[in-house]
Amino acid sequence: xxxxxxxxxxxxxxxxxxxxxxxxxxxxxxxxxxxxxxxxxxxxxxxxxxxxxxxxxxxxxxxxxxxxxxxxxxxxxxxxxxxxxxxxxxxxxxxxxxxxxxxxxxxxxxxxxxxxxxxxxxxxxxxxxxxxxxxxxxxxxxxxxxxxxxxxxxxxxxxxxxxxxxxxxxxxxxxxxxxxxxxxxxxxxxxxxxxxxxxxxxxxxxxxxxxxxxxxxxxxxxxxxxxxxxxxxxxxxxxxxxxxxxxxxxxxxxxxxxxxxxxxxxxxxxxxxxxxxxxxxxxxxxxxxxxxxxxxxxxxxxxxxxxxxxxxxxxxxxxxxxxxxxxxxxxxxxxxxxxxxxxxxxxxxxxxxxxxxxxxx
Numbered sequence: 001x002x003x004x005x006x007x008x009x010x011x012x013x014x015x016x017x018x019x020x021x022x023x024x025x026x027x028x029x030x031x032x033x034x035x036x037x038x039x040x041x042x043x044x045x046x047x048x049x050x051x052x053x054x055x056x057x058x059x060x061x062x063x064x065x066x067x068x069x070x071x072x073x074x075x076x077x078x079x080x081x082x083x084x085x086x087x088x089x090x091x092x093x094x095x096x097x098x099x100x101x102x103x104x105x106x107x108x109x110x111x112x113x114x115x116x117x118x119x120x121x122x123x124x125x126x127x128x129x130x131x132x133x134x135x136x137x138x139x140x141x142x143x144x145x146x147x148x149x150x151x152x153x154x155x156x157x158x159x160x161x162x163x164x165x166x167x168x169x170x171x172x173x174x175x176x177x178x179x180x181x182x183x184x185x186x187x188x189x190x191x192x193x194x195x196x197x198x199x200x201x202x203x204x205x206x207x208x209x210x211x212x213x214x215x216x217x218x219x220x221x222x223x224x225x226x227x228x229x230x231x232x233x234x235x236x237x238x239x240x241x242x243x244x245x246x247x248x249x250x251x252x253x254x255x256x257x258x259x260x261x262x263x264x265x266x267x268x269x270x271x272x273x274x275x276x277x278x279x280x281x282x283x284x285x286x287x288x289x290x291x292x293x294x295x296x297x298x299x300x301x302x303x304x305x306x307x308x309x310x311x312x313x314x315x316x317x318x319x320x321x322x323x324x325x326x327x328x329x330x331x332x333x334x335x336x337x338x339x340x341x342x343x344x345x346x347x348x349x350x351x352x353x354x355x356x357x358x359x360x361x
Contacts, residue, residue, distance in 0.1 A: 005315060010176035010308035012134045015125075015252065016271045016280015017304060018062045018290045020105040021051030023260050023270030025345060030229060031218070036353050041257055050295035050342040055095045059128040061299060063086060063150060064311050067135060071320035072142055078149045082113040085153070091331045094339040095267075097124045097232070103154040117152045121159040121235040125151040128267050129164040130171035130275035135315050137172020140192065140250040162193060162200045163234035167272055169178035170245055174280035182246045183209035203235060207243035209341055221262045230266025241269055245276045252277045252286050298330040 003102055025045040026034045034041075055092045062084040089096070089104045099120035106116040129147055131152055136143040137356055151161045173180050173188070186208045190201055204225075210220040213241035221230055230240050238263060248255030252274070259273050260266045278286060283305075293296035307324045314321055 003026045003124065005175075006309060006312035008134050008279045009131070009315070010305055011278040012131050012175070012275045013064065013278070013304050014283055014286055014291060015274035015276070015281075015306045016098050016130065017057045017274075017296075017299075017333065018051070018278075018286055018294060019256050019270035019274025020053050020254055020267050020270075021046065021054040021200035021294055022290065023266035023268070024052070024054050026260055026266040028229075029263060029266075029349070031261055033349070034261075034263060034266075035068070037349065041260060044247065044290070044293050044346070047295065050293050051290070051329070052338055052341070053294070053296055053299065054267050054271075055097075056127045056157040056268050057299070058088065058093065059124070060131050060271075061304070061307060062139070063128045064131055065323045066306050066312050067132070067146075068307075068314050068321050070322050071314050071318055072136065073320070074145055074149060076320070077114045077146060077361050078153070081150065082107050082116070082153060090118065091337050092135075092339075094335060094342050097122050100154045109154075113153045115204040117154050118156045118265055119157050121157040121163075121234050122155060122299075123232045123272075125155050125160040125266065126167045126234055126238055126241075127166040128205030129168045129329055130169060130272060130279065131311075133171035133291045134175045135311065137168065137175070143168060143172075150327055152174070153154070153213070154174070158194075159234055161199065164194070165189075165193065166200075166204060166238050166242060167276065171276045171279045173203045174245070174249065174276050177280060179249055180239045180246065182211040185242075185246065200235060200238075204242060207239045208246065210243050211246040212354060215243075217258045218248060218262050218327040222322045226264065228260070229266075230259075230262050231267050232265045232268065237265065237269055241272045244269075244273050248277065250277075250281055252281055252284065253290075282293070293314065297334060 038045045043080035046052055066077050069080050085104050086107050099118050099122050102118045103116045132146050137232060145166050151164050170188055185206055221240050227234055230236050244255050244259045255273055255277050256270050257271050310324055
């Protein structure tokens, strides 16, 4: 087995989980309000100095499990991902996008995975695409087919596919360990995407130019008009993530903290960025204090590592395996506890301290 491949896959999964957990308490806060509530952004601020994951990591793990069972077989991958999404909804997750919710309801009503998606350009498809890039980035036709399945099962707007592909390509290039020049990334993506992706490619070009100009990610987001924070629209999320990755390709902690400071959909932007950078730096490139203080069950750090190791073996041998066991009995009570903490965070946001900037829109 390729040790480098395994490190990239494990790093991508852990990077996603840590970024998700760090960004979660800041989700929906303006950059002014988050700095008042959480003046020490380098710590977990979810539960007594500990972090927990949300749907961003859960979706990535479901994709990884589906890849393990299918070994890239498109029909099996589609069936597995659909089945996992259906039962994920039954576990009552606290966070779920509206498009994803509608799509999973359609799956339960009997729609096939090819017809379950709804017309939406949310960033839900991008949050689960980095791991596909790490595994199949060296096989572009297979990569595009897997991404198409992963995307269209919930989102049918072509913009979602463009964004998912951009993230997957970034994760693959990151996993190759060499630093990527911004304009080389742009040229690579331009050669792959369809001609109708002109608007998206223009945004990616701006992200690359911003990196070359050594602009902060926050400034780049402001130039895109995202002064309230980075939204869940995929044409907002992905360009900002790509700029942050190109700027911090081997610096996981600074990249994650900088994108969180942009505000908005912070758990998703940090999760996507964490998956991309994590694929390049591996577990050892992620601050160990963040890994150790990720408080999760049943998708624990140990479980995520084993998931990555099994997926790496499947990628190496091209032979499907059984999925990694997940204690289903623990998922429902965990989600109820998670929901309670989320509600408490919502109440906390209504309390002081305040400044006039907290209410800027």
